[in-house]
Amino acid sequence: MKITMIGAGYVGLVTGACFAEFGFDVVCMDKDENKIKSLNLGIIPIYEPGLDSLVSQGVKNKRLTFTTELNKSVGTSDVVMIAVGTPSRRGDGHADLSYVYQAAKDIAAAINGYTIIVTKSTVPVGTGEEVSDIIRKERPDLVEGIDIDVASNPE
Ligand SMILES: NC(=O)c1ccc[n+]([C@@H]2O[C@H](COP(=O)([O-])OP(=O)(O)OC[C@H]3O[C@@H](n4cnc5c(N)ncnc54)[C@H](O)[C@@H]3O)[C@@H](O)[C@H]2O)c1
Numbered sequence: 001m002k003i004t005m006i007g008a009g010y011v012g013l014v015t016g017a018c019f020a021e022f023g024f025d026v027v028c029m030d031k032d033e034n035k036i037k038s039l040n041l042g043i044i045p046i047y048e049p050g051l052d053s054l055v056s057q058g059v060k061n062k063r064l065t066f067t068t069e070l071n072k073s074v075g076t077s078d079v080v081m082i083a084v085g086t087p088s089r090r091g092d093g094h095a096d097l098s099y100v101y102q103a104a105k106d107i108a109a110a111i112n113g114y115t116i117i118v119t120k121s122t123v124p125v126g127t128g129e130e131v132s133d134i135i136r137k138e139r140p141d142l143v144e145g146i147d148i149d150v151a152s153n154p155e
Pocket residue numbers: 006007008009010011012029030031032035083084085086099102103106120121122123155
């Protein structure tokens with residue numbers, strides 16, 4: 001099974017490395033070019049005990065790769081996980097979901113067959129419906145219940 005992780009931060013990188021350890025093929029995608037460059041050089045941008053060895057093992061086994069290009073992996077993935085940031089919004093303190101919505105739009109453009117989209121970011125109840133709506137609006141060619149499903153797997 002192939003998984004694309006959108007967002008290679010604390011949650012995305014750790015989750016991606018663990019799934020690679022379980023034997024899945026994982027592509028960690030992030031729009032931060034410096035982060036991806038570092039990861040491709042074997043430099044782990046965050047501290048998490050044991051993560052460096054998990055990542056290097058995954059890379060060595062060719063089960064864990066890193067990219068800035070979403071198009072390259074989403075179209076061939078069974079599962080796409082959204083693990084982008086949801087910072088508190090100035091003023092009202094609510095989660096800023098703009099990164100999640102942007103990720104949904106980016107995923108929509110790249111889907112190429114049945115795909116399960118999983119929200120891993122911390123999001124309010126109802127966000128899964130919104131992600132589904134965004135993808136269906138962007139891709140009216142998808143058929144309800146056949147081409148995508150949206151699941152929630154909060155960190
Ligand atoms: N860090 C934790 O311990 C923790 C715990 C529980 C829940 N969470 C939740 O998990 C989510 C992710 O948190 P984090 O700490 O991993 O954040 P993070 O800031 O470390 O990582 C988010 C990554 O997403 C990338 N990104 C943003 N928009 C993108 C896009 N459109 N395409 C590709 N990449 C994109 C950013 O460049 C960044 O590298 C948040 O919702 C957070 O609230 C985090």
